[in-house]
Amino acid sequence: MNDIKTFFKNLNQKRIKTIFNVEYSIQNKLSNKKPLKKTNGNKEKSISGDLKFEKVTLIYPNGFRALRDINFTVKHGEFIALIGNSGSGKTSILNTIAAMYKISKGKISLGDTFISSNSKRKYILSLRRQIGFVFQHKNVIEGLLVYDNVKSGLENKLSKFEKLTGIILPVNKKKIYDALALVKLESLMFEKVKNLSGGQQQRVALARALVSNPKLILADEPVSALDVVNQEAVMNTFHRINKVEGITVLVNLHHIDLALKYADKIIGVKDGEVVFFDKTTKATPLVIKKIFGKEIKDITPQSIKDSLKYNKNL
Numbered sequence: 001m002n003d004i005k006t007f008f009k010n011l012n013q014k015r016i017k018t019i020f021n022v023e024y025s026i027q028n029k030l031s032n033k034k035p036l037k038k039t040n041g042n043k044e045k046s047i048s049g050d051l052k053f054e055k056v057t058l059i060y061p062n063g064f065r066a067l068r069d070i071n072f073t074v075k076h077g078e079f080i081a082l083i084g085n086s087g088s089g090k091t092s093i094l095n096t097i098a099a100m101y102k103i104s105k106g107k108i109s110l111g112d113t114f115i116s117s118n119s120k121r122k123y124i125l126s127l128r129r130q131i132g133f134v135f136q137h138k139n140v141i142e143g144l145l146v147y148d149n150v151k152s153g154l155e156n157k158l159s160k161f162e163k164l165t166g167i168i169l170p171v172n173k174k175k176i177y178d179a180l181a182l183v184k185l186e187s188l189m190f191e192k193v194k195n196l197s198g199g200q201q202q203r204v205a206l207a208r209a210l211v212s213n214p215k216l217i218l219a220d221e222p223v224s225a226l227d228v229v230n231q232e233a234v235m236n237t238f239h240r241i242n243k244v245e246g247i248t249v250l251v252n253l254h255h256i257d258l259a260l261k262y263a264d265k266i267i268g269v270k271d272g273e274v275v276f277f278d279k280t281t282k283a284t285p286l287v288i289k290k291i292f293g294k295e296i297k298d299i300t301p302q303s304i305k306d307s308l309k310y311n312k313n314l
C-alpha cells in the first residue's frame, strides 16, 4: 500500500516538475530575446534608499513609551543586527519601519519617502509590499509544496487570470524559481515543506519574502527557534542575499555571537533608546555591557574576538 502511495506521490511530483521545466525553458528562451519587463516599480513608488530615523518616539495606544528619540541612518545595502534585552524595543523599531504603528514624534524616511502611519492606507500597503518580512515562527504551510509556499509571497502581484484559474504564468514561475535559487533550495521546489529541516523551512520563508523583489528585508528573530547548525545556515543565507543582491537587511537577534559574526553594523537597543550604533568591528566587551546592562554569560573578550574574526573573513 505504501509503495503504491509513494509511486503516485513521485508520479505527481514528476508531472508538476515536467510542466514547470517546459514552461521555464520556454520562458528562458523568450527572456533571452527580450529582457523581462520589471513589473515592480511601474505602478508603485519605489522605496529604495537609505533608512533614516530622526528623533523617533513611539508611544503605544496603551500609553507605553517604547522608543525614545531614536536616531540612526542605515545605508542602502547594509546588513544591520539589532540586539538588546528582551523588551528593549527591537521589534518596535521594525514595527515602525513597516508603519504598523503611528509614531508619536520624529521622522522615518526611506530614500526620499517618508514612512508614517499618517499616510494613506493605499500607500502603506504599497510600502509593505516592497518590504520582505521574516519572523521567528516560520509561517510556512507545512502541508504544501515549497513551490506553493513561495508562490504565496506573490499573491499581491498575480494577475486576475492567475488568481481565477490557478494557472501561474511562466514569468511568475521564473520568479519563484529564482527566489528559491537565491536560498539554494531550488532542488527541493516540489517537496512538501514538512519534509524539510527547520533551517530549510526558514529559508523557504526567506524565499517567500524575496519573491516579490523587496528592497528591504526585516527579520524578527529568524533563527531563535533553530539549532546551532541551522542558525548558521540561515544567517549565511541572509548574508549572501545581502551581499549578492544588495538588499538592505535589518535583523533582530537574541544571539550576540551571530550579530558579531554576520552584521556590518550593530544597533544596540536599551530601554527604548539606541545606546550603540556603529560598525560591528567596534564592538567590545564594554559595548556589550552597555547594551545589556550586565555581562553576558558565554560572551567573553575571546568569543567577541573570534566572532569578529569570522565576520572579517566572510
Ligand SMILES: Nc1ncnc2c1ncn2[C@@H]1O[C@H](COP(=O)(O)OP(=O)(O)OP(=O)(O)O)[C@@H](O)[C@H]1O
Residues within 6 Å of the ligand: 060, 061, 062, 064, 066, 084, 085, 086, 087, 088, 089, 090, 091, 092, 093
Ligand atoms: N502593542 C503594544 N502595546 C503596548 N506595549 C507594547 C506593544 N508591543 C510591545 N510593547 C512593549 O514595548 C516594549 C518593547 O517591546 P518590543 O517587543 O519592541 O521588545 P523586543 O526588544 O522586541 O523584545 P523581545 O526581545 O522580547 O522580542 C516592551 O515593554 C513591550 O511590553
Ligand SMILES: [Mg+2]
Residues within 6 Å of the ligand: 090, 091, 092, 220, 252
Ligand atoms: Mg521582539
